[in-house]
Amino acid sequence: MGAGTKDQPNVTPRRVAQTRSRILEAVITSLDEVGYSECSINRVQQLAGVSRGALTHHFPSKEDIMVQTLLQLLAPVRGPASPTEEAQLLQPTPEMGTLPDQLQHLWHRVIxxxxxxxxxxxxxxxxxxxxxxxxxxxxxxxxxxxxxxxxAHLYQASAAHAKEFSLLWSICRSFMRGLHSQAAYERDPEIITKMVDLFGRIMAPHLSPRAPAEGPPAAP
Amino acid sequence: MGAGTKDQPNVTPRRVAQTRSRILEAVITSLDEVGYSECSINRVQQLAGVSRGALTHHFPSKEDIMVQTLLQLLAPVRGPASPTEEAQLLQPTPEMGTLPDQLQHLWHRVIxxxxxxxxxxxxxxxxxxxxxxxxxxxxxxxxxxxxxxxxAHLYQASAAHAKEFSLLWSICRSFMRGLHSQAAYERDPEIITKMVDLFGRIMAPHLSPRAPAEGPPAAP
DNA sequence: TTGGACAGACCATGCGTTCTGTTTTACGAT
DNA sequence: ATCGTAAAACAGAACGCATGGTCTGTCCAA
Structure with missing residues (x-):
């Protein structure tokens, strides 16, 4: 497993990052599977396979755990800090597809x-x-x-809603968020897909994809 | 079930209903103010001003409390069992207004x-x-x-989405639900109102109010 | 006298935090 | 190069406390 034959200056940072990562992954899994109220420190510690001391060393309080987890969850969509993951999330597939397709992608792969x-x-x-x-x-x-x-690099509002562009996407995100509590209780899971599709078709006239000019988001 | 002619034979049922109601109200308030994870039995008991025995007598377990609270929360919108409250929620004001107005009403007064x-x-x-x-x-x-x-008594889908009527309203409800987690973190609270308005204007062409014929919903 | 409505004490468990050790790494002086 | 030492990384026990559930007891109407 030894990485560098000559110098391993980052062997410890790597190990530290790994411990942190294991903890945060365990938090995410716990939140998803048992919810916030049951996401206890004991559970996280056990699931991550780390000791209590390691946990409290990296995250002194439960509040810290949640804050850092949130930052980790938000990181992929944020700036071009990690272009790889951003590409997976916002930079759509080579063929961008229509808005309904894009929303389906967002729902199934992101939300x-x-x-x-x-x-x-x-x-x-x-x-x-x-x-x-x-x-x-x-x-x-x-x-x-x-x-x-x-x-904004990928879509533009229709002329009618020129200044409401970010509002339009806020609506999309709100709809997706609300879908969370709907999906868990829907009789037919297919209905969620249908809802996303219909919503996408309704929003499409107001939110058109930009012409795929060369990408300024990737370069810097 | 009429009240007793002379004495008060339903003084106990009334008292029972009152205790139950006070408990459920305390649960609702706690859920709203401190969230599910902090909505403990002790807190509810203290807020409702009832004893532990009364609480566990009416609701043997915490799960029962939550189930009964949910039923109480769902009751007003359900069937014509209580036409009074239903009138406040779904039966809009005498002048029904446009869909954006109706959605604003729903957001501010219901959701x-x-x-x-x-x-x-x-x-x-x-x-x-x-x-x-x-x-x-x-x-x-x-x-x-x-x-x-x-x-369905109040709205109808446009011809284009004739068979997707309930899907359209599911989209509306999903959007509203998602607004919950958005409203808490929005810089400008006015943005929520703008989102509801814009969403209403976008949905309006697909979801038109019915002509106000005499109401079948009131009479059973 | 019975059972429902309430009152309040009691209990085992798990919670989040704090604490004291032990191991590992970093790094300047030698 | 080697050593010494301080700090970081990790391990695990212990603490005080709130939790949800249970249990016995009291009141009152039927």
Whole structure:
């Protein structure tokens, strides 16, 4: 497993990052599978396979755990810090497809995933937790700004709603978020897909994809 | 069931109903203000001003509390059992107004209320609680059916989406649900109102109000 | 006298936090 | 190169406390 034969200056940072990552992954899995109220420190520790000391060393309080988890969940969509993952999420497939296709992609690959559901658990929990809310609000604002800026490279509003572009995408995201609590109780899972499709067709006239000029988002 | 002629034979049933109501109200308030994970039995008991014995007598387990609270929250929108409250919720004001107005009404008076937020807390919590989920799913299905049936008296889909009427309203409800987790973190609260308005204007061409013929919903 | 409505004490369990150790790494002085 | 030492990384026990559930007891109407 030894990485560098000559120098391994990052063997410890790597190990540290791995421990942190294992913990955060366990938090995400727990949030998704048992929800916020059952996402206890004991459960996370056991699932991550780390000791209590390691956990409290990296995250002194439960609030820290949730804040850092949220930051990790928000990171892929944020700025071009990690172009690889961003490409998977917002930079759509080579053929961009219509808006309904794009929304289906967003729902199945981004929103309705372990990470997406975990994010929702934190958002809902933070609504009634002032301390947590205060700590995550700046990150959420920055996330919104980044999302709007990135998505503006790919879509544009119709002439009728020129100045309401970000509002249109906020509506899309709200719809997707609400789908979370709907999907769990729908008789026929196919209905969710149909809802996304119909919603996409309704929104399509107001939100058209940009001509695929060469990409300014990738370069810098 | 009429009141007693002389004495008060229903003084006890009234007292019982009052105790139950005080408990459920306390649950709703707690869910709204501190969320599901902090909605403990002790808190509810203290807020309702009842003893522990009374609480466990009416609701043997915490799961029972949540199930009964959900049923209470769903009751007003369901069948014509209580036409008074239904009138406030779905039977819009004498002048029905446009769809954006109707959605604003729904958001401000139904969804974004103590009861609406409490309902969301239960829905989110039940997603990861199989026992709770199993007990509330039938009620949620019936609620959906009742809602669709009642709203069909007031609106109709455009010709293009004739058979997708209930799907259209499901989209509306999903959007509203998602607004919950958006409203808590929006910089400018006015944006929520703008989102509802724009969404209403986008949906309006596909969901037109029916001509106000005399009402079949009132008479059974 | 019975059973429903309520009152309040009691209990085992799991919670989040804090604390004291032990191992590993980093790094400047030698 | 080697050593010494401080800090980081990790391990695990212990603590105080709130939780949900249970259990016995009291009141009152039927």
């Amino acid at each position: 309705n995933t372990r990470e997406g559901r975990a994010l929702m658990e934190i958002l809902v929990a933070a609504r009634t937790d002032p301390a947590l809310s205060a700590r995550i609000t700046p990150a959420l604002w920055a996330y919104n700004d980044d999302f709007n800026r990135n998505i | 974004n209320t103590r009861e609406g937020r409490a309902l969301m807390e239960i829905l989110v919590a039940a997603r990861t609680d199989p026992a709770l989920s199993a007990r509330i799913t039938p009620a949620l299905w019936a609620y959906n059916d009742d809602f669709n049936r009642n709203i």
